[in-house]
Amino acid sequence: MHTIREALNLILQHSRYPGTAIIPLEHTLYRVLAEDILADRDYPPFNRSAMDGYALRSGDLKDSNSLKLVYELRAGDHFEPRLQPGECIGITTGAPVPADADTVVRVEDAASAGSRVTFSVAPVRGGQNIAFRGEDIRAQDVLLLKGTSITAPRQAALAMTGHTGVAVSRLPSVAIYSTGNEVQPVRKNGPPHHIRDSNSYALRGLLQSYAIHTPVHDPVPDDPAALKRAFRKGMQADILIISGGVSRGAADYVPGVLEALDIQPLFHRVRIKPGNPLWVGVTPAKNIVFALPGNPVAVQTAFKVFIEPFIRSCLGMPPLRPYYFPMNIPRRKRTAFDEYFPVVLHGVDKHTRVHPVAYNGSGDGIAAAHADGLALHPAGRETLEQQEEVAFYPWHHWF
């Protein structure tokens, strides 16, 4: 049986870049850059006043505390001539500092009367209150790397540099099927021994973090012919995700049906809890198929551990990295596998701690709903100590 790392390596070998699309800037949030973004010019594009005040030559204030006011410059406008000795101009925040002026004195530190301005600060440091041309970034330098996901401040930087259309990675198509005779659509009130399909919603919601939108299909019963019909359709998608029917039970037809559809298995079973019976294969058209066990927390864990890294790889993103926080209480485990468990982040006296939620095992979707994400109890460790830093994966990643 493979370790998580071995299984993930096999999976990632089959990631495939889905191509590039140019989309309007307005629609780019959470999308992934398909090209390096360069600065179109220096930023700031000019020596920019960082204050409302007066632009002047700092040396002029060594001998005198008063200068001749020759212009009132506002942001959006510019002052063409070089500033002459003994002169100053009024200037607003964001306006270009004229040539030969080397400093801006705040309006609070000056008083103007007619065409004279008297300054109450001396000496004045050259360069103060000026954001110099190119100090944030130089023209043609890389602003954002290919593979970067677009947060709001990155969208703002794309706007600033004039990108009305942005080249982003296309999104892989994804099909989701829940299986099982006991699994009913949410709209139906079945008998007491039936349950409603929640896995389709969990997977669909987790995919939305990557701006991937997929429809919800009705669950497929444990009937080889029905499963075959559904999967034949689903395997046209870049990624097919199935839940249920992959273990050793009498009604676990999924691996057999997939192999009958010429889907080559990469592996079956991984040293992970929950979600050990995971089956992954590749279609003749080189699309990938993830067949997950049916329990809700196993599905959500498999998404975070296997499917999300695969999607990031397809999109050209860097690998998913966890955040490390200390455990609030110790935790023991009995299996020899890597164990993921649902946790909340507690604020404890200005520290953030990982705290396990009450949890009855992989069928306990209620625990997952109460949790902020998953933490990892690594294979080799019987006990996680209080205060030990552990890897935390939020359900919805930041970037």
Add this chain to the structure above:
Amino acid sequence: MHTIREALNLILQHSRYPGTAIIPLEHTLYRVLAEDILADRDYPPFNRSAMDGYALRSGDLKDSNSLKLVYELRAGDHFEPRLQPGECIGITTGAPVPADADTVVRVEDAASAGSRVTFSVAPVRGGQNIAFRGEDIRAQDVLLLKGTSITAPRQAALAMTGHTGVAVSRLPSVAIYSTGNEVQPVRKNGPPHHIRDSNSYALRGLLQSYAIHTPVHDPVPDDPAALKRAFRKGMQADILIISGGVSRGAADYVPGVLEALDIQPLFHRVRIKPGNPLWVGVTPAKNIVFALPGNPVAVQTAFKVFIEPFIRSCLGMPPLRPYYFPMNIPRRKRTAFDEYFPVVLHGVDKHTRVHPVAYNGSGDGIAAAHADGLALHPAGRETLEQQEEVAFYPWHHWF
């Protein structure tokens, strides 16, 4: 001048619940529950087999290692009669364990021949491999509290409990206006002393974390009549957000224009860096107006510190809480204000550390684009020490 806490208290007094809407389950991701969600029945709804195997009375295996196989039960079906002494049934994961059976033995630990099953494990613990009815949650207990934002696992829990329509908080309407003669629409290539509007995109993107979608308007020039026209329209929204024109410069018309529109100021200026000249007021219809300075990092900081908490309060959400991580390097500051600074999270040898990005002050939108979020250097502290835990605010909050 107010502290951040004082200013925020004044702001939050004007938060107003925008009402409730019932929306389809499929559209609920990142929305906020407007009512407590109760469990519609016990979960698990029946004593559920957690394994593929045989359901039996554990006491029967004390005297014998073989039992009579009376039925093969699959998930989605049920076995009506009570299990009699000496009997067992085959059972699949997810199927209801029959009355008087108290344990499930894994298929791997048994061998069947005709109507007899022989078990290779003994003794057998009562209760093993069964998820008991109601152990995750009891019927009518609260599953999710009002004010909870809907993550993917929560959407799955809503599906599981049959919520095809969900009562969520309506979203406040938001209008955004950038101002300044130097500020041009992204589509225009202006002269060198002009800049493109990035603040509208930053604000719009940050609002999308809360599923709030707003259009981008063209920037408004520093002309009192034009500003008045724009703000008169914008103040119809629940929340009007303006950037630029709020300081002491000759072209800073915004506060005057807002007051001429009968917008009552709550305060002007806060002890914060960046973004000190923040102006906040309330319209006669009790809508709120945030007038922010024009520099990009000041705008993004004001959103995280003032606007996002206001929106969460309107939606009935708990306050925004930072995450605490240790500093990777020390940091000094010179002002007496609370200072927010852009940072990345570094993974350092299985620890997560906050690392400041190179930053030239509030005009440096490039630094914000490189950052994962903001960290806080509190007012009273001249130096943040290496390894000291600091408050971190990701640009896009997790939940």
